[in-house]
Amino acid sequence: MKYFQYLLWFAHEHVPFRLIEIESIASALKIPIKWLEPPSDKPWYLVELPSEEAVQKLSSRSVTMRRAIQLWADELTVPKLHATLKEKCLNGILEPYKSKSFKVDVDLFCNSQTQEEKLERIESFSYMPFQGHVNLKNPDVIFQFIEYYGLDPNTAPEYPTRAFFGRVVAESGRTLIHELSLKKRTFIGNTSMDPQLSLLMANLGKVSNGDLVLDPFVGSGSLLVAAAKFGGYVIGTDIDYLMLHGRTRPTRKQTRHIARKDESIEANMIQYSCVDKYIDVIVADSALPFWHNDVEFDCILADPPYGIREPTERIGSKESLPIVKKEGSPVHFPSKVEYGLNEIIKDLMRFSSKHLKLKGRLLFWVPVFREDYEETHMPRHSCFKLIGNCEQVLTTFTARRLLVFEKIKIPQDSDECSCTIPSSSTFREKYFTHGNENRLTRKQKKAIAAKNKEIWFAKLNDANVK
C-alpha cells in the first residue's frame, strides 16, 4: 500500500476561522490529523489522515475548504513538478485510474490565466499515460493542478513559488452555503446570519448527530438550520413574539405586497429537509431562568443583540404594533428595559456554565471597534476556556469577533465572570459617526474590495467551471 498525503485546498475567505474549523470538525468526528507542515495563512494545509473516508468526512463538513486532494507532487517550480510526476507515472501511480474518464482542473492562486493558457497547462500533462476519455461534466476522476503565486496580488512573482498536483478525493461542504442561501429562504429577518457563518458556528460548536443545541437569541433561526444540517436537534428562544410568529414586517421589498403565510423557523426547517431535527422555538426572555434546573445542552450558539442593527430594525417593524397591553388582546407585550451588551454576555455565560454539558461549546459574537479592541475586554468565566477568537472585519473601523468557549468545569458559587466591552451605546455612537464620516471612502473602498474579490474568485474559479 502506498503512503499518501493530502492537501486541503481552501477558499480565500474567513481565513481566521480556517484552523479552528478543521480542528473542531476533526475533533467532533474523532479524526486524528498529522500536520506535515505547520498550518499557515496560505490557502492549503498539508496533512496526513488515516483514510480516504476520513478525508471525505472531514471535507464534507468544512465550509472554508474547497476540496481535498491526494497529493501526487509538491514542488517549488513547475518543471520540477512535471519531473516528479513523470517518475511517479513510471512507477504506476496512475494505474488504478488509467482507463477512467477524467478531467484536470487548474487553479492559479493570486494570478490569472486566459482560456488558452489554461488549456496549455492542461496539455502540459499529456505525458501522463491516460487512456480514458476527458469528461468535463461528470468525470470518474478529477485531477487538480495548483500554482501558488503568494498571498499578495500586487507583488505576485512571474513564476509560481509552489506547485501541486493530485487527485481530488473530496469536495467540501460549501455547496451547503448555496443551498441555504438567504435569497431563497422562506423566512428571514433583518439580522439573519449568513449561511456560511452559521455553518461555521455549527462546525466550531462541534455539533454532532443527536446533540441538543440551543440558540437563546434565535431570531429567524439561521443558526438552528445550520446546526440541524450537521445532526443537531435544535431549540431556540427569542423575546420577540412577532418574530417567532413570522409577523414582523417583511424584510424583502419584493414580497411586501404578497400575503405572507407560513413564514416561520419551522417552515425554513421544512424547506431545508431538516424538520426532523426541529424541536421548538419559545417566546421567552433569555435574561430569566425558565429552564428546568437539570436541563443540559450539548452546544449553545448565539448571535446576541448588539443594539446596532436592532434599533434601526425597530423603527420600521414595530412602531405600528401594539407594544402596550390592550384590553382583550390575547398577547401581552411587556415593556422592555435596556439590556446592555456586557450584561447579556455575562448572563449568557452564567446560564451556559449551568446548562451546558462539560466539554460542550458555547459560541457567540461580540462587536468590536477595531482601534479599541483589547483582549482584556473580552468576556471570561472561570468555568470556560476560550479556545477561539476569530475576527470578521466589517468595515475599516468595525468588526465582530466570534468567541468559542469550552466548558472546563462544573460551576460553583465562587465562579467569577467578567466582561468589559466598551458599552454598546459608545460603540453605536462611534460606529455611526465614523461610519458617516467615512461613508464615501468606505463605499469606494468596499467597491474596490468587491471588485478585487471578484477578479480573484474569477481567477480561482476559472479552472473549476464545470
Added chain:
Amino acid sequence: MKLLTHNLLSSKCLKGVKVGYPLRIVAKDVKISESEYNMEFVLKMIPKLDWKVLVNAAEQIGHGNNLPIELIEDYEDDEELLKKIHHVLMEVEVINGELICPETQRIFPISAGIPNLLLNEDEVS
C-alpha cells in the same frame, strides 16, 4: 410545543415560585406529525429527561403510548421502547393550549405551536 420541550421548561422565573415544575398542560389542539427516528438522539436524550414527567404529560394529553411508569434499566437494547419514546418526545405536539404554573396557576399560552413564557413587568422575581 413538543413534549420534549415540556420536559425542559419550568416557571421558576415567576416571583415567589420555588420549583415551578412540571408545568401542567391544557391541550386544545394536538397534532401528530412524523419525525424520522434517530436512535443516537433518543439515547442521548433519555438521561436528560425527567421520566415521570414525560409519562404524565403524555397521558395528560391522551397520548400515553403505553410508556412504562418506571424506565426499565436496559432500555438501550429495547428498540420498540426507544421508538415509542421518540414518538412521544418528537411527534406529539400541542399546537394550541396552555402551560400552567403548578404553584401560582399562572397561565402561559401556546399558540401556533409556540409557547409564550414572557412575564409581565411586575411578575419578575
